[in-house]
Amino acid sequence: MSDPITVVLVDDHQMFRAGVRTELHRAAKAAGAQAGAPIEIEIVGEADETARAVEVIAATRPQVVLLDVHLPGGGGVEVLRQTAPALPDVRFLALSVSDAAEDVIAVIRAGARGYVTKSISGAELADAVRRVADGDAFFSPRLAGFVLDAFASGGAAARDEELDRLTPREREVLRFIARGYAYKEVARELVISIKTVETHVSSVLRKLQLSNRRELTRWASDRRLA
Template identity: 65%
Template sequence: MTESVVIVDDHAMFRTGVRAEIGGAVEVLAEAADVDSAVRAVLDHRPDVVLLDVHLPGGGGAEVMRRTAGRAETTRFLAVSVSDAAEDVIGTIRAGARGYVTKTITGPELVDAIGRVAAGDAVFSPRLAGFVLDAFAGTIEVAQVDEDLDRLTEREREVMRLIARGYSYKEVAGELFISTKTVETHMSAVLRKLQLSSRHELTRWASERRLL
């Protein structure tokens, strides 16, 4: 039986690439680029699996799952994200995804993951499975990480992670297609909300919470 999927990602080139890679093995019913269009596509088509990006305009992948919960009972969600940060992996699984793979996955691997998720299995890229095991074993303080991150907007989280990884303001601006001044503004807000005083403290804060 051929699985049916909806592809949700805000980058058209990525959606096109995924469709080209998996289109012969699964049935692609629709694509969506933001939360509202994703919710409509899921409810209109009721696919077996939704390939769901974690960071989307309108609230993110978790918001898509929240708004379709109980309304598309047979649909399962597989996160496909560029992010391998612990809080994204854990938060997405807690929101209801059956699996989480990074965008380095190959076409055949993604087809296999879709089939396994459709059958009810949980699927993770190897490194990411450790985050989930650690979280449920209690070695990652998920509640505290969530509480800290809830203070930040989605854009502030993106800036925080890149700065903590050692990117310069100019590099962050290029990565996120925003101005250096905007990066500086977001960084000031991050430090204020987390009650930190420097990039060095932010890097240590993020490292201790496995956010890098």
């Protein structure tokens, strides 16, 4: 029997983490039965925010990290920045509800080996984990096109240069504003005050040298952030 693939699961929703554990166990068991031998995937740690994720990954050194993109405390990109350079044997697979091109490109630039959305089936996710553990890259089909188009065209660098001026929280606020959310709705979604939302929007406008919300929405739409 081969050793199990060790996985750390990073997501800020406990119920989702529980569902992933169940689905991975079921899919790995089924695949093992078909192959005549167990192919195990073992969850060796979990985290629900950025700082805790960094701690757990450093302590457990798993083969694969299933990483949500939007986390309290900085997000998936910040987790990658703090762990990937020091742990080259750990491979990261983004697992997110977001299919925005900006999110996909940002985590790949930061060091992730793949990106799948949360609509993926348990069997598909187990296969993605195995392939990433083996050193392959893995993307949901439509998302692979984002990466290929961005890097083939050379356009990603200019877009990312502008986005890199923004903090992870400013990017989150920007995305909601671009989708037409009112300030109070953004505040509710991110569990922050309306005043904090206003401060972030002002900062984004200043950093991107934009004058108003209409220009901000157009800027985000041009980059498929909404």
